[in-house]
Amino acid sequence: MSEIKVLIAFYSRTGATEALANAIAEGARAEGATVTLRRAREIVSRDVMAYSPGWAESADAMNAKYEAPTEADAVAADAIVLGTPTRFGNVSSELKAYIDSLGGLWFQGKLNGKAGGAFTSTSTTHGGNETTITSLYTPLVHLGMIIVPLGYADPVLFRAGTPYGASSVSGQNNAPPTADDLEVARFQGKRIAQVAKALKAAGMTQTA
Numbered sequence: 001m002s003e004i005k006v007l008i009a010f011y012s013r014t015g016a017t018e019a020l021a022n023a024i025a026e027g028a029r030a031e032g033a034t035v036t037l038r039r040a041r042e043i044v045s046r047d048v049m050a051y052s053p054g055w056a057e058s059a060d061a062m063n064a065k066y067e068a069p070t071e072a073d074a075v076a077a078d079a080i081v082l083g084t085p086t087r088f089g090n091v092s093s094e095l096k097a098y099i100d101s102l103g104g105l106w107f108q109g110k111l112n113g114k115a116g117g118a119f120t121s122t123s124t125t126h127g128g129n130e131t132t133i134t135s136l137y138t139p140l141v142h143l144g145m146i147i148v149p150l151g152y153a154d155p156v157l158f159r160a161g162t163p164y165g166a167s168s169v170s171g172q173n174n175a176p177p178t179a180d181d182l183e184v185a186r187f188q189g190k191r192i193a194q195v196a197k198a199l200k201a202a203g204m205t206q207t208a
């Protein structure tokens, strides 16, 4: 069996989505996958970033750790997992800008048959975690990918996360994901790597 590659492309400003991304990476690696972690870049000016104290600093710190996602990253992957903080119940414009850069690959059908998943972080319990994840499902469908939800396929889903994908609630003080949130995220990484292996074995994907 050839190696499975998982691309985790996320945006995060205060670290919650980043922590979920790293836990998904752990789960996928435990399943034997090679993981590429990428952070989508800001699309507004530094002047606009200055409206929110700490934004520029956290962006600089995270950008030093993660390269920006590219078209080549998407082509090379057997599975792509997209993560974003909720923005008014929807996907951040930063992650959306990366997705919108994949139009050329869409035209060539290059992402057809790859496994796809999504995850998010909100500040409030019912602040849009499920709408954000299912909003990410829409471009995955257009790109021809096979969506891998979590269902309740692991007991931890009865305690945390959503059947659509991993999530966390950061509250008013930017709380990091809980131990259960991270366990859901590890399960998501494991599950998408397992499905990507099966799709690859069935000849469903191309990575060149």
Ligand SMILES: Cc1cc2nc3c(=O)[nH]c(=O)nc-3n(C[C@H](O)[C@H](O)[C@H](O)COP(=O)(O)O)c2cc1C
Residues within 6 Å of the ligand: 011, 012, 013, 014, 015, 016, 017, 018, 084, 085, 086, 087, 088, 089, 090, 121, 122, 123, 124, 125, 126, 127, 128, 168, 169, 170, 171, 174
């Ligand atoms: C412009 C903006 C819109 C937001 N909209 C929502 C929202 O609709 N629902 C919610 O619960 N949190 C909302 N949040 C809060 C973030 O989604 C939340 O703090 C998240 O945990 C941040 O993730 P991060 O630490 O990965 O940046 C919003 C934050 C910003 C800056």
